[in-house]
Amino acid sequence: MNKNGEIIIIEDDEDDQFLLEEVFTTLQYPNERIYFPDGLAALEYLHGTGNAPFLILSDINMPRLNGFELRNKLHTDAELKLKCIRYLFFSTVINLNVVIDASSTSAQGFFVKQTSFEELLDTIRVIMEYWKKCAAPNNF
Structure with a gap:
């Protein structure tokens, strides 16, 4: 896991992209944020870059390749699996079946998009601080 x-961020809603960027800017994390409107665009990027991203925040309901499909592809791709990319679902959709489906993909978390800026700020801060402190096989 490359902490830097x-x-x-895989999010097809431009308003949500804007809000997330405002949160990251406010929190002043130095990590570059790269936004994709769907899972297929993100998958193409991940295959084409030698970079090891810190983490993926993925919506579930997206065109072309949804969050569950993307997670499955990343989880079964030996090359990408070696990068130890943390995959977190970040969605407004929340019900028992969705959470069970997310857990079955071996994702590292499921977070609900908060409705207020302050709640979203707090959620992103918690996510970032947790993963910044977490050890992974490729960061020794």
Whole structure:
């Protein structure tokens, strides 16, 4: 896990992208943020870069390749699996079946998009601080 690596944000809603960028700017994390409108665009990027991103924040419901499909592809791709990219679902959709489905993909977390800026700020801060302190096989 490259703790200084990019944060890949897969989100098809431009308003949510804007809000997330405002949160990251406010929190002053130095990690570059790269936004993708769907899972296929993110997958193409990950295959084409030698970079090891810090983590992925992924919506679930997206065109072309949804969050569950993308997670499955990343989890079964030996090359990408070696990068130890943390995959977190970040969605407004929350019900028992969605959480069970997310857990079955071996994702490292499921977070609900908060409705207020302050709640979103707090959620992103918690996520970032947790993963910045976490050890991984490729950061020794």
